[in-house]
Amino acid sequence: MEQRPLGSGGLTVSRMGLGCMGMSEFYGPGDEKESIRTIHRALDLGMNFLDTADIYGLGRNEELVGKAIRDRRNKAGLATKFGNVRGADGSWLGVNGKPEYVRSCCEASLRRLGVDVIDLYYQHRVDPDTPIEETVGAMADLVRQGKVRYLGLSEAAPATIRRACAVYPIEALQTEYSLWTRDPEKEVLPTCRELGVGFVAYSPLGRGIFGGRIKNLDDLAEGDYRRSSPRFAGENLAHNLSLVKRLEEIAAGKKCRPSQLALAWLLARDVFPIPGTKRVERLEENAGALDVVLTSDDLARLDAAFPPGAAKGTRYHEQAMKALNR
Numbered sequence: 001m002e003q004r005p006l007g008s009g010g011l012t013v014s015r016m017g018l019g020c021m022g023m024s025e026f027y028g029p030g031d032e033k034e035s036i037r038t039i040h041r042a043l044d045l046g047m048n049f050l051d052t053a054d055i056y057g058l059g060r061n062e063e064l065v066g067k068a069i070r071d072r073r074n075k076a077g078l079a080t081k082f083g084n085v086r087g088a089d090g091s092w093l094g095v096n097g098k099p100e101y102v103r104s105c106c107e108a109s110l111r112r113l114g115v116d117v118i119d120l121y122y123q124h125r126v127d128p129d130t131p132i133e134e135t136v137g138a139m140a141d142l143v144r145q146g147k148v149r150y151l152g153l154s155e156a157a158p159a160t161i162r163r164a165c166a167v168y169p170i171e172a173l174q175t176e177y178s179l180w181t182r183d184p185e186k187e188v189l190p191t192c193r194e195l196g197v198g199f200v201a202y203s204p205l206g207r208g209i210f211g212g213r214i215k216n217l218d219d220l221a222e223g224d225y226r227r228s229s230p231r232f233a234g235e236n237l238a239h240n241l242s243l244v245k246r247l248e249e250i251a252a253g254k255k256c257r258p259s260q261l262a263l264a265w266l267l268a269r270d271v272f273p274i275p276g277t278k279r280v281e282r283l284e285e286n287a288g289a290l291d292v293v294l295t296s297d298d299l300a301r302l303d304a305a306f307p308p309g310a311a312k313g314t315r316y317h318e319q320a321m322k323a324l325n326r
Contacts, residue, residue, distance in 0.1 A: 001046030007171035008196030011150045013077045017049030018042045019276030024057025028221030035278045039068035043075045051274045053081035066113035080109050083124035097127030099138035122152035125323045132163050140168035157325045158191040170197050177201035180311035204273035210262040230313035239312040246305040256292050263289035265302050
């Protein structure tokens with residue numbers, strides 16, 4: 001798989017990454033053996049950009065990823081995150097970007113991952129009560145100490161990205177971006193391009209809807225958080241499934257899966273998608289997007305079928321929406 005510079009700081013990763021979150025939480029029950037097989041297959045394919053976070057599965061996801069790469073650390077570009085705070089019972093307690101919290105989270109992630117250094121360390125959400133200069137300053141100290149190689153932000157506003165870059169180079173911004181979430185195109189993407197910050201697109205398959213296999217809520221496991229997600233609720237889901245129909249029609253003409261078409265659209269925008277999966281079969285399907293060549297006419301059809309704001313429903317519930325773009 002093609003490897004490219006992520007940002008302008010020197011980190012090179014695979015053109016597409018692997019989101020590991022769903023292996024441990026949010027998308028129904030996991031299977032550790034199959035998840036590890038999936039990570040190993042990704043690395044064998046050259047898909048070396050692995051994404052996790054300290055809150056996924058309350059730390060279990062970092063432990064899983066660490067276990068999977070233990071005998072192949074040199075093959076993996078390892079990204080994890082701090083900043084979202086959860087209680088032992090899984091409850092959401094807010095965001096913390098205080099320097100002492102940054103340091104303690106990094107130490108905990110290093111232990112769970114079983115590594116000496118994290119390749120890319122993101123602030124998961126921006127803390128409105130802690131100046132970004134203080135947070136990034138503490139993150140930069142981790143680089144100087146050899147515990148982290150590169151720094152990233154997630155769901156940060158353009159002004160925040162600029163302030164962060166003035167303290168220390170930011171290698172990547174991770175934000176939701178897909179055919180049904182085109183919000184970054186207005187200001188965030190141009191800011192990243194200007195500053196030499198790589199753009200990592202999470203939920204590039206619309207939380208799985210562009211796979212074409214979700215027809216109603218019964219297709220989701222009990223406990224799957226999408227059952228209560230605004231975009232999967234009632235009339236919103238019916239409308240959004242009609243968008244998937246458009247994608248399926250275009251994909252049929254390209255002789256590819258709708259998921260591959262959705263990923264190819266992002267690849268054509270020179271961003272780095274990190275589709276999540278916990279199954280080898282889906283991983284290999286996603287990797288097939290790299291073979292889908294889109295013409296200018298294809299891109300125009302997709303843009304017309306999925307104009308900004310086409311999806312119904314917010315990305316998250318009201319409280320979580322407040323943590324975005326700040």
